[in-house]
Amino acid sequence: MIETEDLRKTYGNGELATEVLKGISFRVDAGEYVAIMGASGSGKSTLMNILGCLDKPTAGRYQMDETDVLALDDDALSHLRNREVGFVFQQFHLLPRTSALQNVLLPLIYMDDYPDDAQERAKRALDSVGLSHRLRYRPNELSGGEQQRVAIARALITNPSVILADEPTGNLDSQNGTEILAVFKRLNDEGRTIVMVTHDRAVAESADRIIVLEDGRIAEDRRTENPMPVERAAREDQP
């Protein structure tokens, strides 16, 4: 469960101060699949960074499960990201010249107690995104969709309470984009909580719930009653 209350974020100060988030309050329960949608400049990236515990709001409250996130120091935030948040980025951010397996293992390196079954967990994570046959492949030997699936496996390995995906299909062609959305759908069906940020309505429609940001405020928060088939959503992603 994550819950925000009146989140505000202001950049700069004095006359140059720009308020990017103007009071964001919402709640995502465990097992939900939520898309946060908005045009560029709507504040969705800022919100994403705050939700991912990478940045702090100027004011407001942010709770993740029982934790008051804003009360934590830098080290505690790092541990929280390590344990509770799984990131998926638009640019994949895989380590070059490093095998898929090693990339997936990366978050475990920063745990205080490295699990004995790390290799097994990494293999299981890669298996769950359908890449058990690509363990030794390096990023440059994989397609874009495969690279993003490695990144998803990396997000899964610490068994986080929420997966945060930032424009996960933004760098992919329609077929690969479809693949990735299908993976998210399946992970959500298995009980994963997913928050996805996108500017694209068609991609957003693949989620169960859409929060639309406009000018730093929530303009719309609705359920997608009849979610579009994933294939169609991805096709409309392309111009």
Added chain:
Amino acid sequence: MKMFRLVKEGTRALGARKLRTFFMMLGTIVGITALTVIMAIGAGTEREVMNRVKGFGFRAIIVSAGGGRGPLGPRATTTTLREEDVEAVRDRVSGIEAMSPTAMKVGVSIKRGAAQTNALVFAIEPDWHEAWEWFTSEGAPIEAEDMASLARVCVLGTSVSRELFGEASPIGEYVQIGNVRFLVKGVLESRGTSPVGSDFDNRALVPLTTGLRRLFNQDYLSQIRILVEDPDQLEPIGEQVRKLLRECHHITPPEEDDFRVRTAADVARMVRGVSGTMSTLLTTLAGLSLIVGGIVLMNILLISVNERTAEIGLRRAIGATRRDIFTQFLAESIAITSLGMLIGAGLGFGASTLVGSMTTMKVVISWTPFALGLGFSLMVGLFFGIQPARKAARLSPVQALR
């Protein structure tokens, strides 16, 4: 252990960019190579000094005829060092255990029948054996009666003996030294070759009186060896002897001595001379290259931090703390200098061996430069790695991921 995993992450990048890694290591490699060579030469020099000083004697003062400061021995033509000088020193300087005045000629012909060889001939007093701690291994040494009677007896070095008699004992046989027939009464212990390669055993000893009057036909000495009772009094006694001899020879300033007084300390100074200059040069080179190498390392690491901003952002996002990032980059820096140290030590050992075989300088290869090099490279890696590591750790994850 987490630390171990971080170090492993830090070193992972090194193999991927070999040329860059090499440039980061270069300064350390050159510095440690120079350091290893310096220490090998230094240790070699000290061993040489010990050998020479031991050969010279820790308690010995040698007064040679002839002035000047050249490295050459006494000039045979200098006639100013005389038996009266020996008496004067014996009478007026205390703390002396033994004195051995010697006259010497190089390349004197020694014959036995058809066999002939050239050797150093020393005309000595019986105290010579004591003063040089060099005794006969066979037969008898030169004795007081031999001196008194101007006896035509001699003691041979093993090389001369082998040259003229083969494996047979020369005792009781006759040899012709110069134009005079001598009875061989003893053979000296073998001392082998000197550090500069001359044969210590290619010599013959005759009584001083016999040598001066019957063989060399002269009344002057080549050198006087003085053995002091207390090694701590070596320098003061040496100075006393010098003053006394100037007085005896009627030398007044600004005239220079017409003799030379040398002690073990002078010998050590002479041996250290050449390699000292070399060491200073190499030490400067080692120091400079370690510092310059460190600065190069730091700059490349700073560039690398810039290039890897996104990677650092990712690591922060998936849970690395500032300290983790700092440790990881510092580990990279230290790994580079440690690796450079290993290569430098290897090259240094090779270079030392080469110097030892291709020049007259003596080298001793030991583990000490290895330990010192490890210390230095860790220090360089640590010192010059801190700045880049700090820069990496301070990156804001949001900025880094953008």
